[in-house]
Amino acid sequence: MMLPLIDSQQFHNIDYTDNSFQRAEYDNCTFTNCNFSDADLSSVIFIECEFDTCNFSNAIIKNTTFREVNFIECKFIGMQFQDCNPFLLSFNFSNCQLQFTSFYKLKLKQIKFDKCNLIQVDFIETDLTNAVFDDCVFNNTVFRQSILKNSDFSTSNNFIINPEINTITNAKFSKENVLGLLHHYQISIN
Template identity: 30%
Template sequence: MFQYIDQHYEAVSFGGRDLRDGELIRCTFERCSFVGASMEELATSGCRFVECDFRGALLNASTHAESAFLNCNFVEANLFVSAFTGCKMMGSDFSKAQLDGFTAVGGDWSYTNLKHARLSKQDLRGICFKEADLSNANLEKADLRGCDLTRVNLSQTKLKGADLRGAGMDGVNWPSVDVKGVRMDTEQAVLFLRSHGAKVD
């Protein structure tokens, strides 16, 4: 096990390295590569990763608290049972990432690419997903209460059994959303009806 505290790295390659069971505290990584790195059970706290590449990295069972992953690439990364608490993930790409069993508590996931993500039955309450791409994602029975879903792409997203009550949904393209079996509040229902041409007094 290793521990790095208050370190700063810029354009450093950690690709393919064994970084398992390590602890990163208040470290900053800018434009660093972690391609194919073994990062199972890694713990980060208060760290910043800016434009870093985690393609194919193994982040199974890793934990992250109050860390920021800004415009990072997680394509085909393994995030099985990883946990993100109060993290900023803005602009990051999770295409083809393994997200089964992962947990997210609060935080800002604005502008993220979560196409085709399997997030069924997840407790995602209060997370900011502003302008994220959740098209074709599986959010069946997910708890999305209080989320910021402003201008989120929900085209062909599976939402059956999901709870959207209290979520901000301004700018959502409602005609592209399948609301069958979805729990909605009155304000959302009005937005949905108006998007289909109804006049609601």
């Protein structure tokens, strides 16, 4: 089924909890201060779109396409990104709040998280090759059987990564935050 094309449109201050979101292909669109809480975004296509100050708490994204999408100052609670369309999946997060969000088994090579708070986020079996976590704060985020090759954690803090169950070849850490790699050994360092 061909979806209608919506190109280069701007959407401001729309509450999609009250209005049903139109299933379409959105190309080069901007959404500002929109509320997608509990909205059904299933099978919608977003290409080169930007979401600024939007709330995605518990939004449904089954087979949703995100290609070259930027999320700025957005809130995500309970998002299940593993349900979206994995083909050419590409997005970045800046100044976002992510809580109880899952990226289970996704290929997120070269993804960037800039100044984000990641609280109880699931990166189980996630490919984060060349990912950048710039000035991010982690709290109970899970990295298990993830690929973190060449990933950059050097300016982030409070993460816990077990190098025995994750691939961290050539990943970058700072002297100040390297303790997150030793946490599972239950040792004290003074």
